[in-house]
Amino acid sequence: MIIVPEKDIADLMTREAAFAAVEQVFAAMASGDAYNFPVVREAIGHADALYGFKGGFDRLGGVLGLKAGGYWPHNLETHGIINHQSTVFLFDPDTGRVAAMVGGNLLTALRTAAASSVSIRHLAREDAEVLGMIGAGHQAAFQLRAALEHRSFGKVVGWNYHPEMLPNLEKVAAEAGVAFEAVDLPGMREADVIVTITSSFDATLMAEHVAPGTHVACMGTDTKGKQEVDPALLAAATVFADEIAQSVSIGEAQHAVSAGLISESDIAELGAVINGSHPGRRSDEEITLFDGTGVGLQDLAVAAAVVALARANDTAIEVEV
Template sequence: MLVVPEKEIAGLMTPEAAYDAVEAVFAAMASDRARNFPVVREAIGHEDALYGFKGGFDAQGLTLGLKAGGYWPQNQKHGLINHQSTVFLFDADTGRVAAAVGGNLLTALRTAAASAVSIRHLAPKGAKVLGMIGAGHQSAFQMRAAVRAHAFEKVIGWNPHPEMLTRLADTAAELGLPFEAVDLPRLGAEADVIISITSAFAPLLMDEHVKGPTHIAAMGTDTRGKQELDPALVARATLFTDEIAQSVSIGEYQHAIASGLIAEEAITQIGEVVNGTHPGREGAELTIFDGTGVGLQDLAVANAVVRLAQQKGIAQKVEI
């Protein structure tokens, strides 16, 4: 078995490589060459933690495995980030374990890559202003990936705790872009592309906020009950997601489905746009991508980083 520890990931995996891996696996999913397995996600009754498994099999890339881990909200007292995970890959021919890979940075990179895929394929023509809702740890990864996917000229942002907006301002400055803190009505009116990446359990961005041609990457909702968007906003959009079954059960679209405002048939896998079997934005005024985070994304970036680690002689071999 090969081991690629967390400390080596930053020197191996680039946002560009993460983008390529995620875009390819979305295409494989839409071609029925890759499938995710049912997600297990449970509160363990200790440290307020959520723990679970996401796995799948990509027949196109012969990638089989799972990510184990979750969310430990008390980790600050241990000097650790709240999200902790490890990816395990298995030999698709024999079932033997092939690799164990640190999953923390990879999770951040693959989540940002997913929204970037949607932005590259669905952003309105001539989009100039990027709107950021949320200023947590993941927001910086999201902004960097978005700017690689599209040439923005300005970033505007909002966060429920305004003191955290320095992260967005600092990241925009790093990218050479001006940043301005705004309220949500102004963000919805001025941003051409909006990324929402919060842990909200009630809608933040309302239908009346969003005006003109806009693409929204809703990246925060990955659990039953979480919500960032007004269902009425969802109902008037052309809808895309990573995986439909997950989107309607634990993703952003769960609320519009439950309210009877949309039907499951109205949602398209982003991989169909990548493959060219769906026209994408075409004449739509508003598009939304619901990024719920699927196991195949984790396996794709983990498989890519194992190859890079082997090429550089960094992968550690362990007999089990």
């Protein structure tokens, strides 16, 4: 079994490798070559923690496994470690033997950022110049770095519930040599692409805040009840998802579907655009929206990529099991 500990991930995994892994697995999902297993997510009745499992099998990539982990809300203040904790386990699909154990904390942040960047590449207008950011927390910095690496934006506009956190975004933009401006929510109409990455349970980005032709990547809603955007925005947009079943049950689409504004059949898989079976954006005036709920296959894809990188760099730890 190969072990890649959390401390080694930053030196091995790149945003480019994460992007390639996530893009490939989205295409495999849409073609039926990969599928996710049902998600298990529970409040364990200890430390106010949520714990669960996400897994799947990518037949095309030969990747089988699961991510175990969750959210411990008091970790930072009590133990000095981040609140999200996870580990990825990979298995040999031919024998069922465990093949690898990989630290999943940084990988989760990288794959989430890669997913929004994949959606930007395939759905945003070619002439997109201004990137809007809703949210300025830990994950927002990963989202912004990835977006700026994969598209030449000339300006970033940002909004956050707590404006004092916006310098987090300004710093990332400055490192990339891109201008940054703090705006109120109506100011998001200047953006050609908007990434939402908050933990909100109430809609923040409203339909009137989004101009025609914008691509919106909704990356924060992954639990029943959470919500970042106005359901009317989904009704006005062409909606894509990483996985449709999750989109309508725990993603942004849950609210638009329950309100009768859209149906499950109105949502397309992003992977279908990647593999060419869906045309994606049809006009410069069309609003496109990606509902990124986060699927187990993303975690497995980036974990398999980092194992390959560890082997290539002779840093993989191998143990007998």
